[in-house]
Amino acid sequence: xxxxxxxxxxxxxxxxxxxRSRLLLCAVLLTLPPLPASVAxxxxxxxxxxxxxxxxxxxxxxxxxxxxxxxxxxxxxILLDSTGKQVSLFALTADKIAVISFMYTRCADVGGxxxxxxxxxxxxxxxSERPELAGRVVLLSVSFDPERDSPARLTEVRETLSPHTxxxxxxxxTFADLQPVLADFHQSVAKLWQExxxxxxxxxxxxxxxxxxxxxxxxxxxxxGLFSAQLVLNxxxxxxxxxxxxxxxxxx
Numbered sequence: 314x315x316x317x318x319x320x321x322x323x324x325x326x327x328x329x330x331x332x333r334s335r336l337l338l339c340a341v342l343l344t345l346p347p348l349p350a351s352v353a354x355x356x357x358x359x360x361x362x363x364x365x366x367x368x369x370x371x372x373x374x375x376x377x378x379x380x381x382x383x384x385x386x387x388x389x390x391i392l393l394d395s396t397g398k399q400v401s402l403f404a405l406t407a408d409k410i411a412v413i414s415f416m417y418t419r420c421a422d423v424g425g426x427x428x429x430x431x432x433x434x435x436x437x438x439x440x441s442e443r444p445e446l447a448g449r450v451v452l453l454s455v456s457f458d459p460e461r462d463s464p465a466r467l468t469e470v471r472e473t474l475s476p477h478t479x480x481x482x483x484x485x486x487t488f489a490d491l492q493p494v495l496a497d498f499h500q501s502v503a504k505l506w507q508e509x510x511x512x513x514x515x516x517x518x519x520x521x522x523x524x525x526x527x528x529x530x531x532x533x534x535x536x537x538g539l540f541s542a543q544l545v546l547n548x549x550x551x552x553x554x555x556x557x558x559x560x561x562x563x564x565x
Contacts (some may be wrong), residue, residue, distance in 0.1 A: 322497060329530075337401060338440075361530075367412055373541070373543055373548075374547065375547070376550035377551055379551060380551070380555070381524075381531065381532040381548060381551060381552060384530075384531040384533070385499075385530070386528070386529055387497050387525065387531060388497055388499060389401055389402050389403040389529075390465070390497065392455065392484065393464060393484050393487055394464070394482070394483055395464050395467040395481070395483075396468070397464040400481075400483070403496075405451060405453065405481055406451055406525065406529070407455075407527075407529075408527050409449055410450045410451075410524070410525065410526060410553065411451050411453060411524075412447060412451075412452050412453070412523070412549075413523045414453070414454050414455065414522045414523075414524065415498070415502070415518070415521065416429055416430070416431040416454055416455070416457075417456050417458035417461075418461070418470055419514065424537055425518070425520045426520070428520060428537065429454075430454070430474065430520070432541060432542050432545070433452055433480070433541035433542075434474050435541075435547060435560075436451060436452065436542040437478050437480055440477075440478045441478050446553070447478045447488070449553060450478065450479070450549055451479045451480070451481065452476070452478065453480075453483060454481070454482050454483070455484065456483070456484040457491050457495060457502045457516065458484075458488075458516065459484045459487055459488060459490075459491065460488065462484050463484075464484070467484060470482060488504075498523060500519075500521055501517075501519065502516050502517070502518045503516065503517045507562075519536065520536050520540075521535070522534070522536070522540065523535075524548055524549070526552050526556065532548065532552055561565070
């Protein structure tokens with residue numbers, strides 16, 4: 314990982330140099346103490362983004378004290394899970410709150426896919442401490458790089474992140490097969506081509522993580538700058554409180 318000054322974020326993090334390790338940087342950062350302010354100011358933006366997401370300087374509002382209006386509703390899609398089996402998006406998320414991240418495992422932008430992996434792993438750990446919530450939530454990491462992110466590779470990543478709750482790693486058979494899914498979520502992804510016409514191996518994309526309710530309605534979209542596990546957890550609780558209230562009202 315690139316560090317902007319002679320004062321590194323942490324000796325362990327400084328040793329992270331390859332792309333796969335960047336994806337799994339969450340396993341390191343979740344164990345680190347907060348940065349002193351003087352050091353935090355000198356780190357590069359990508360490192361600061363991850364540090365801010367895992368140890369945010371803001372306190373999210375209390376669950377249930379705010380509302381999350383519907384942004385849009387998504388359709389069902391067929392994907393491949395980490396065993397190579399075809400699965401339905403709606404089947405995986407049936408009657409549950411879903412947190413969905415689009416990514417690829419060779420992403421070299423520490424403030425992109427690795428940041429999403431870090432926050433989702435943190436969220437996974439928080440949910441594992443709340444069984445009453447964990448059973449009503451599912452996490453999905455969907456790769457838009459099926460050429461390299463095979464089911465076997467996704468299985469390897471899943472084992473490394475070691476989920477404590479329900480967390481699926483998905484892709485599609487081809488990049489073209491995934492286009493309807495990306496379009497439905499308005500997730501722009503494009504391959505970057507070199508001057509000789511060959512693919513650089515890099516995708517241009519913007520970090521987006523989606524919160525869906527049990528009716529497949531998008532209730533929030535997170536990105537760099539305002540994205541932390543506690544914020545997502547509070548939003549999950551807010552949506553569940555709303556759903557439970559509607560259920561109770563319907564029974565009267």
